[in-house]
Amino acid sequence: MSYWFRNDSRLPQVRLAAASYVIVGMLTILLLGFWKLQVVDSDKYGQLAERNRVRSIPIIAPRGRMLDRDGRVLVDNYPSFSVLLLRDDQEQVEKNLPAIAEGLGLSLDDLKDQLDNTKALPKFQPIVIKPEATPADVAFIESHRADVPLLEMLMVHRRRYLPGGFMSHASGYVGEVSEQQIEASNGKLRPGDIAGKSGLERQYNDLLVGTDGMRRVIVNSVGKEMGRLSQQEAIPGKQIQLTIDYDLQQVAETGLGDKKGAVVALDPRTGEVLAFASHPAPDPNDFAVRVSKEEWQRLNEDPDRPLLNRVTQAQIAPGSVFKIIMATAMLESKTPPENFTAFCPGYGIFYGQMHKCWVYGKSSHGSVSLHEAIVRSCDVFFYNVGMRMGIGTISRYAKMLGLGEKTGIDMPAEEPGLVPTEEWVERVYHHKWYPGSTISVAIGQGSVMVTPLQVAYVIGGIASEGDFKQPHMLKDAPSVGEKHVELSEHTVEEVTRGMFGVVNEPGGTGNAIKLQGIEFCGKSGTAQMMSYSAASRLGLGKGKNDGWFVGYAPRRNPEIVVAAVVQDTAEHGGTAAGPVVRDIVKAYYDKKNKKNQGQITAENKGYELKNETRQVAEVAKVVAKPEEAAVVVPTGEKKSDP
Amino acid sequence: MKEAPGARDYDWWLLAILAAICTIGVVEIYSATHGSALAGMHMKQVRWILVGVVLMFVLSRLDYHAIMDQAPWLYIAGLMALIAVLAVGHTRFGAKRWIPVLGEFLQVSELVKLIIIIVLARFFAEVRTDELSLQDLIKAGLLVGLPLVLILKQPDLGTALVLMPMLIVGAFLAGLQWKHAAVIVVLGILMLPVGWHFMKPYQKERVTSFLHPEEDAKGSGYQVLQSKIAVGSGGFWGKGFGNGSQNQLGYIPVRYSDFIMSAWAEEQGFKGVLVALGLYMALLLRLVQNAQRAKDRAGMFLVMGVTAALGFHVLVNVAMVIGAMPVTGIPLPLMSYGGSATLFVFLAIGLVMNVRLRRFVN
Secondary structure, X not given: OOOXXXXXXXXXXXXXXXXXXXXXXXXXXXXXXXXXXXXXXXXXXXXXXXXXXXXXXXXXXXXOOEEOOOOOEEEXXXXXXXXXXXXOXXXXXXXXXHHHHHHHOOOHHHHHHHHHHOOOOOOOOOEEEEOOOOHHXXXXXXXXXXXXXXXXXXXXXXXXXXXXXXXXXXXXXXXXXXXXXXXXXXXXXXXXXXXXXXXXXXXXXXXXXXXXXXXXXXXXXXXXXXXXXXXXXXXXXXXXXXXXXXXXXXXXXXXXXXXXXXXXXXXXXXXXXXXXXXXXXXXXHHHHOOOOHHHHHHHHHOOOOOOOOHHHHOOEOOHHHHHHHHHHHHHHHOOOOOOOOXXXXXXXXXXXXXXXXXXXXXXXXXXXXXXXXXXXXXXXXXXXXXXXXXXXXXXXXXXXXXXXXXXXXXXXXXXXXEOOOHHHHHHHHOOOXXXXXXXXXXXXXXXXXXXXXXXXXXXXXXXXXXEEEOOEOEOOOOOOOEEEOOOOHHHHHHHHHHHHHHHHOOOOOOHHHOOOOOOOEEXXXXXXXXXXXXXXXXXXXXXXXXXXXXEXXXXXXXXXXXXXXXXEEOOOHHHHOHHHHHHHHHHHHHHHHHHHHHHHXXXXXXXXXXXXXXXXHHHXXXXXXXXXXXXXXXXXXXXXXX | OOOOOOHHHOOHHHHHHHHHHHHHHHHHHHHHHOOOOOOOXXXXXXXXXXXXXXXXXXXXXXXXXXXXHXXXXXXXXXXXXXXXXXXXXXXXXXXXXXXXXXXXXEEXXXXXXXXXXXXXXXXXXXOOOOOOOHHHHHHHHHHHHHHHHHHHHOOOHHHHHHHHHHHHHHHHHOOOOHHHHHHHHHHHHHHHHHHHHHOOHHHHHHHHHXXXXXXXXXXXXXXHHHXXXXXXXXXXXXXXXXXXXXXXXXXXXXXXXXXHHHHHHHHHHHHHHHHHXXXXXXXXXXXXXXXXXXXXXXXXXXXXXXXXXXXXXXHHHHHHHOXXXXXXOOOOOOOOOOHHXXXXXXXXXXXXXXXXXXXXXX
């Protein structure tokens, strides 16, 4: 061996032994470290591993459908995919945002805004960045799972309404829940949930919403689904059947057309709402995905107020329709007595002020009785009645018959209208009631205000001998409120005879719209938005009116009562709103007669009905495009001689 | 008088321990990769082990004195290889550590570790005093310092760090004086900021994320967190072979290599860890025993150099897996997948066998 080697066998045994102890100590400490993780904190890490491995994906429950009274589908669902962005990893999100924006065709700025707006939400909660994914989006997400593991798709059910705003104020619409709704729901609703925002969608939200299910899946470290653990199926929402008759609704929609106004048809025997239309009507399909801020602002600022549900929320002067309330009050209170007549030279002077009759300048009514005053709608007669009765009696009867308070229909945000009283004026305007104001109120002007629904309800109640049934939209409603107003048989007979005359006697204001073979009765009304004199002073000629017509059939104990109002019209109420009412009443009887015939050949009926159901369902399946609204035309024939 | 060592003279206990560790490693590599694009990796590891065993037996037949004879040349060759790898080496995973040998990429620094063990053993064996003089200590330091700087250049902090325990253990056994030890510790602490200054950004990040794991939820903090989740969720009994979700779903970083202990701990639980760490303890203690029975100081230093290197590997790797030390990229001997690392361990054991075979011969 070389020079360096020396047979030196003195080994540092003590230090070698020390090395052994160091080894034992070192490994014992490491073992203690494992003990801490695997035995002491094992549960905590077990949960963390589960959270890594398991991702819970909600299965959205479909909302219940809405059917009409014959079982035809009015509001339906269709499946759609939402794109979710997983935000647990802030760095990854920021890095991938431009690629995501490009891949999904979104604006990067919008996406950033949305992330900023949702900063307050917990990180593990994904946000919806695109509510309706196109096939291209789906392909993008699937093919980029590995490099952009932040996107997830969620199957949702979107609402499909009949196109063109059909019945949209009744159905309402759904949208993402608001902060207030989340707070009010006691934890039932979470941000991003869909809930009814208006109309029946809101009223019956609790029935319509189902219970979302949950799918628990195993994902790998790049978010790829590797397997399924469990699946809790969604419980679909309950289907609701409405009292609405699709055929009558169709007539109401076409009747109103592009006029601004409202139509409501009730069955006064039950309180069922047969048709419910308010125009202009926004198409809720446009909000079913997501309504843009600009669109929403436009709808809110539109002077035609398309978001106003005119059936229950428009509080407008009833005009001459109010004369039915006046006549009822007069006959019941016998002030003035029934044989009271007034002379109408075309105007009258009360409390030193001239009040015109609606025929002023063209003709005069001459000497009129109560019946003639109703039929020909003489203002001067009712000025006199009002003056003799006083505001106290007028308001007492108006309220007794159901004006000035909500009807209690199953719709959110119904307005009560207004019946002025002496107390009301003192409370609001801090002055005594001017007796002159009573004269205007007597013909449904001044401060008296009603909703179209109230008009149908009140007229239906009077014609039903004082039996008032709470209007409602839900068929087989568990409880329907009712009230009975004591009206003498004579009062009912006289008032209904008057309304029959309006349509069926020559010179009646609704004579142009009488129906062959049907006891069609009614009352027109034309509420000036300003007085005749003010309008002429402003050079507006006749001014703009709210044209009313309330009609029903048959004369006593009617089966259908329809109130219609056409706003901002230059026409008389009988001309503007009358035909709409008449068409609905006619359609009601046409259908009824058809059904009666059908009952004779019973096997026909079921087939026909099924066929119709399919037809409506197919219409509902058509993706909402405005021009396709025209596809939905009423099937009933439209021949009706004036 | 010189008898060739027979089969009986091999340390069969040591080989049995190694075989057990290798088996655990191959099993866990299989479990970690069989369902992925890396499937089949365990067979590659088996090949490396077989090659390693052959090299081990070959190396054990050479007299270690003859090998230590060549220490200066080995040292020079090692330095030149390090320089060569810096000049022409292959860059993989962001570091220049590899040179191609027979169609495989080998890490030069693994070979250099072996050389430094031999060189240090030779150096300390030549120290004749019972106490290590300051002069000799500095010489030994320089001997290690030169290749250390070159390895840091690659950069490969992990391997560079392994040289330190070799030096420390060698110096300790050569009679390191306590006062010198104290001075080194103080100096070391003072040098920390300087060392920080020379660290690469990713190395700094590993240290900061070790000190403040919550500030780095993805990066290396994420790796350590996922590793801890894997270990902790394994519990006492483990989730069973092939059933570790952290392992199978890829949450554990480099689960077949640096973090294989994490995968093993998840699937086999604390009981499995007990077995694995027990085997490592047996291995290290058996190595110390071989050192104690070495015929001369030269053999003792050689065996203890190997012990220091392997012990350090086990300590740093396992401590990293349970989040007790920063991520350094030091593999777990014979369990982690890796050609160069496996060959290094078997060659090192070959040196140990060499010493053992010659304990009775003269």
